[in-house]
Amino acid sequence: MYLRFPSYMMANTIQKQTHFLSFPQYAVVGASKDQSKFGTKVLKWYIQRNKPVTPVHPSDDELEGIKTIRSLTDLPNPTETAVSIITPAKITIDLLKQVKDLSIPAVWCQPGATDVACVQYINENGMSDRVLFEGECILRDGDGVLQASM
Numbered sequence: 001m002y003l004r005f006p007s008y009m010m011a012n013t014i015q016k017q018t019h020f021l022s023f024p025q026y027a028v029v030g031a032s033k034d035q036s037k038f039g040t041k042v043l044k045w046y047i048q049r050n051k052p053v054t055p056v057h058p059s060d061d062e063l064e065g066i067k068t069i070r071s072l073t074d075l076p077n078p079t080e081t082a083v084s085i086i087t088p089a090k091i092t093i094d095l096l097k098q099v100k101d102l103s104i105p106a107v108w109c110q111p112g113a114t115d116v117a118c119v120q121y122i123n124e125n126g127m128s129d130r131v132l133f134e135g136e137c138i139l140r141d142g143d144g145v146l147q148a149s150m
Contacts, residue, residue, distance in 0.1 A: 016132050017145045020106040023082040027075060029056040029095055030086030030113070031063050038110060039086035040064070042138055046084075049146070054081075072098045082106040084138060089115035096121050096131070109133040 026046050030039030043064055046053035055063040058070055072095065075081050083104055085092055092113045099107055107130060109118070114133045122131050 025081040026053040027083045031055045078102040084108045086110045107131045
């Protein structure tokens with residue numbers, strides 16, 4: 001069964017996706033050395049499209065040949081960085097708090113990265129205009145958004 005969204009919601013989603021992919025820098029939280037994990041697939045998506053991306057990982061020094069940072073707080077330019085989140089919801093909630101504190105302008109929570117508590121936090125903190133969290137997937141939607149914005 002597919003969910004159908006009203007056209008105004010789809011337009012809003014496309015606008016948020018276009019906005020997200022307009023930033024000069026990206027970060028991915030949830031990539032690992034495990035090639036089968038979606039976080040790593042998302043990191044590779046950015047690399048394959050020559051997007052400047054920084055993996056965020058608490059213990060690995062390098063992923064896919066790129067030096068990692070330990071936390072979003074280590075981003076050199078958080079206000080110019082769009083962040084993809086591919087983590088369990090219990091981790092995502094803390095990341096959303098960092099996003100708010102750092103004024104990160106755009107976040108794409110991949111499917112499965114949020115739960116009711118995350119959505120509540122997003123809505124209660126006025127972040128719904130800058131956070132994609134309703135099942136949008138960069139692996140599915142990203143190329144179409146990039147092509148449409150050219």
